Amino acid sequence: MKKVQGNKFYVDQEQAWEDLGEGISRKIMGYDNAVMAVKMRYEENSMAIPHLHKHSQISHVSAGKFEVTIGEEVKTLSAGDSFYVPSNMLHAVVCIEQGELIDTFSPYRAEFLAEQ
Numbered sequence: 001m002k003k004v005q006g007n008k009f010y011v012d013q014e015q016a017w018e019d020l021g022e023g024i025s026r027k028i029m030g031y032d033n034a035v036m037a038v039k040m041r042y043e044e045n046s047m048a049i050p051h052l053h054k055h056s057q058i059s060h061v062s063a064g065k066f067e068v069t070i071g072e073e074v075k076t077l078s079a080g081d082s083f084y085v086p087s088n089m090l091h092a093v094v095c096i097e098q099g100e101l102i103d104t105f106s107p108y109r110a111e112f113l114a115e116q
Helices: 110-114
Strands: 018-021 024-031 036-042 047-051 056-070 073-078 082-085 091-106
Touching: 024 110, 036 056, 073 082
Parallel strands: none
Antiparallel strands: 018 024, 024 036, 036 091, 047 091, 056 073, 056 082, 056 091
Protein backbone atom coordinates (compact mmCIF):
# COMPACT_ATOMS: atom_id res chain seq x y z
CA MET A 1 0.00 0.00 0.00
CA LYS A 2 1.28 3.43 -0.94
CA LYS A 3 1.92 5.61 2.13
CA VAL A 4 -0.05 8.84 2.20
CA GLN A 5 0.31 11.62 4.73
CA GLY A 6 -0.85 15.20 5.07
CA ASN A 7 1.05 18.06 6.66
CA LYS A 8 2.25 17.67 10.24
CA PHE A 9 0.60 20.95 11.28
CA TYR A 10 -2.82 22.35 10.45
CA VAL A 11 -3.27 26.11 10.95
CA ASP A 12 -6.94 26.87 10.42
CA GLN A 13 -6.47 30.48 9.27
CA GLU A 14 -4.05 29.33 6.56
CA GLN A 15 -6.52 26.87 5.01
CA ALA A 16 -9.23 27.82 2.52
CA TRP A 17 -12.69 26.27 2.72
CA GLU A 18 -13.51 23.88 -0.10
CA ASP A 19 -17.06 24.69 -1.23
CA LEU A 20 -19.03 21.47 -1.72
CA GLY A 21 -22.25 23.28 -2.67
CA GLU A 22 -25.66 23.23 -1.02
CA GLY A 23 -24.36 25.22 1.99
CA ILE A 24 -21.56 22.78 2.93
CA SER A 25 -17.79 23.41 3.00
CA ARG A 26 -14.81 21.44 4.30
CA LYS A 27 -11.17 21.68 5.30
CA ILE A 28 -9.00 18.58 5.51
CA MET A 29 -7.15 18.87 8.81
CA GLY A 30 -4.80 15.90 8.62
CA TYR A 31 -4.49 12.33 7.42
CA ASP A 32 -2.43 9.26 6.82
CA ASN A 33 -3.40 5.80 5.57
CA ALA A 34 -5.16 4.92 8.83
CA VAL A 35 -7.10 8.07 9.75
CA MET A 36 -8.38 11.43 8.46
CA ALA A 37 -9.79 14.46 10.28
CA VAL A 38 -12.03 16.88 8.36
CA LYS A 39 -13.68 20.12 9.49
CA MET A 40 -17.15 20.47 7.94
CA ARG A 41 -19.12 23.75 7.92
CA TYR A 42 -22.90 23.69 7.42
CA GLU A 43 -25.24 26.59 6.78
CA GLU A 44 -28.63 26.44 8.50
CA ASN A 45 -30.99 23.95 6.75
CA SER A 46 -28.17 22.35 4.74
CA MET A 47 -27.85 18.59 4.89
CA ALA A 48 -25.71 15.59 4.15
CA ILE A 49 -28.21 13.33 2.43
CA PRO A 50 -28.45 9.68 3.55
CA HIS A 51 -25.28 7.88 2.50
CA LEU A 52 -22.89 5.16 3.59
CA HIS A 53 -19.21 4.39 3.14
CA LYS A 54 -16.71 1.72 4.15
CA HIS A 55 -15.07 4.06 6.66
CA SER A 56 -15.81 4.12 10.37
CA GLN A 57 -16.66 7.68 11.42
CA ILE A 58 -16.66 9.66 14.64
CA SER A 59 -18.03 13.21 14.43
CA HIS A 60 -17.79 15.95 17.05
CA VAL A 61 -20.25 18.85 16.96
CA SER A 62 -17.96 21.84 17.51
CA ALA A 63 -20.68 24.45 16.86
CA GLY A 64 -24.37 24.65 16.01
CA LYS A 65 -27.14 22.09 16.22
CA PHE A 66 -27.73 19.05 14.02
CA GLU A 67 -30.37 16.36 13.59
CA VAL A 68 -28.35 13.17 13.10
CA THR A 69 -29.77 9.95 11.70
CA ILE A 70 -27.78 6.71 12.04
CA GLY A 71 -29.63 3.68 10.74
CA GLU A 72 -33.15 4.07 12.16
CA GLU A 73 -32.09 6.24 15.13
CA VAL A 74 -32.52 10.03 15.10
CA LYS A 75 -31.07 12.40 17.70
CA THR A 76 -30.59 16.17 17.95
CA LEU A 77 -27.03 17.06 18.92
CA SER A 78 -25.45 20.39 19.91
CA ALA A 79 -21.94 21.79 20.44
CA GLY A 80 -19.93 19.40 22.60
CA ASP A 81 -21.82 16.27 21.51
CA SER A 82 -20.47 13.49 19.27
CA PHE A 83 -21.68 10.51 17.27
CA TYR A 84 -20.23 7.28 15.89
CA VAL A 85 -21.13 5.70 12.54
CA PRO A 86 -20.02 2.10 11.94
CA SER A 87 -18.68 1.08 8.54
CA ASN A 88 -21.35 0.73 5.83
CA MET A 89 -24.20 2.13 7.96
CA LEU A 90 -26.66 4.56 6.37
CA HIS A 91 -26.47 7.99 8.02
CA ALA A 92 -27.37 11.64 7.41
CA VAL A 93 -27.27 15.06 9.10
CA VAL A 94 -29.53 18.10 8.87
CA CYS A 95 -28.15 21.39 10.16
CA ILE A 96 -30.75 23.02 12.42
CA GLU A 97 -28.51 25.96 13.46
CA GLN A 98 -25.42 26.96 11.46
CA GLY A 99 -22.53 24.89 12.70
CA GLU A 100 -19.43 22.78 12.26
CA LEU A 101 -18.58 19.13 12.63
CA ILE A 102 -15.12 17.63 13.07
CA ASP A 103 -15.33 14.30 11.22
CA THR A 104 -12.74 11.59 11.81
CA PHE A 105 -12.60 8.65 9.40
CA SER A 106 -10.73 5.36 9.45
CA PRO A 107 -9.21 4.58 7.06
CA TYR A 108 -8.65 7.91 5.32
CA ARG A 109 -11.05 9.11 2.57
CA ALA A 110 -8.91 8.87 -0.59
CA GLU A 111 -11.74 10.35 -2.69
CA PHE A 112 -11.57 13.59 -0.63
CA LEU A 113 -7.96 14.08 -1.75
CA ALA A 114 -8.78 13.29 -5.38
CA GLU A 115 -11.52 15.99 -5.35
CA GLN A 116 -9.06 18.77 -4.46
